[in-house]
Amino acid sequence: MSSPTHELWRGRRWTLALLLAGLGMIGPFAIDTYLPAFEGIARATGATPVQMQQTLSSYLFGFALMNLFHGALSDSTGRRPVVLWGTAIFTLASMGCALAGDIGTLILFRTLQGMSAGAGMVISRAIIRDMFGPADAQRLMSQVTIFFGVAPAIAPLIGGWFFVWFDWQAIFWLLAAIGAAIWVANFRLLPESLPPAQRQPLHLGNLMRGYAQLGRDPRLLALILASGVPFNGFFLYVLAAPTFLGELLALKATQFFWFFLVTVAGVMGGAWFSGRVAGRIKPRHQIRHGLLIMLLVSVLNVVLSATLLPHPAWAMLPIGIYAFGWSLMAPAVTLLTLDQVPERRGMVSSLQSCLGSLANAVVAGVVAPLVMHSMLGLALASAATLGLGLAAWWWVKPRLDPAAGFSG
Secondary structure (H helix, E strand, C coil): CCCCHHHHCCCCHHHHHHHHHHHHHHHHHHHHCCHHHHHHHHHHHCCCHHHHHHHHHHHHHHHHHHHHHHHHHHHHHCHHHHHHHHHHHHHHHHHHHHHCCCHHHHHHHHHHHHHHHHHHHHHHHHHHHHHCCHHHHHHHHHHHHHHHHHHHHHHHHHHHHHHHHCCHHHHHHHHHHHHHHHHHHHHHHCCCCCCHHHCCCCCHHHHHHHHHHHHCCHHHHHHHHHHHHHHHHHHHHHHCHHHHHHHHCCCCHHHCHHHHHHHHHHHHHHHHHHHHHCCCCCHHHHHHHHHHHHHHHHHHHHHHHHHCCCCHHHHCHHHHHHHHHHHHHHHHHHHHHHCCCHHHHHHHHHHHHHHHHHHHHHHHHHHHHHHCCCHHHHHHHHHHHHHHHHHHHHHHHHHCCHHHCCCC
């Protein structure tokens, strides 16, 4: 049951969306900001390309691992304490990255960054559903996505500037400052959305049994796959950005922001449209339209990659359109996923983030290194992730509750 919103948040709804977006943007911002400095970090630390890729994959694996616990902890202690502790640890880990003198230490603190960064993303979704009914929750989640979408657009631009003007360590000092500012904002403003009467006891055995129970729910797992795996269709290009943009498209580090602007414009446009249609069209139609857009543009991307020489004029736009399709369908699928087990939304959100992050880590550590030197390889891998999401949605759609508007 949603909490009475007017008692928890007396300000404008867009300010709450901005606060929650700040929590969600920490994780992606910590990825995108340092990508333009990859080569500089490698030169300064003597790291190999494989070791540099580990600074990314270790972050994502740490993100995935702790996501199993953030939501469950918030189901037991409340949302607010987990957000504050997670943000504080992220800030300290960012300082550790800035002070790292070798690649091993950097990988260690990047792992700690990832383990703490997920708290905001997991719990912000649970807070939204705690406080709002389905249609209002979708509108707010769409607003969060719009604000959240600004971060990846400006992150590589800021990271490139900081690297050129100062050095790579300055990027991590910036992340530490952002983490501290978000901590202060949430300490002062974030309400506790989970009443004590609705909290669940936290025991490791019960936690593992709870995850085992969720893991035996094929509908829940299919919904997680349908929402999370297609995300990698454009995230793959973000992960491969140093090679995709610098090598294949011959852009300078300070020009990377053009790619992120196109991509994030797609994310923000899709999220805005998702909020506009919330409560007006059935969720299944919204999801279908998003998947159809991604399918058509994926086919186009493969054709262009197979027939044309790499060039920014055509290589970026399909990725932005794909991102539009994903963000159009993602809020509806995410809320549907959370409502499968309403009494354990924190745990469901944790499982959703964990499995999504594991997929991201596999793409970062295995798929991206294999395909990032080829335009066609990137396009085919992107289409393959969409194919997995399409298959999951095709299977789960007729098995969803007809009362939620998903019959047939």
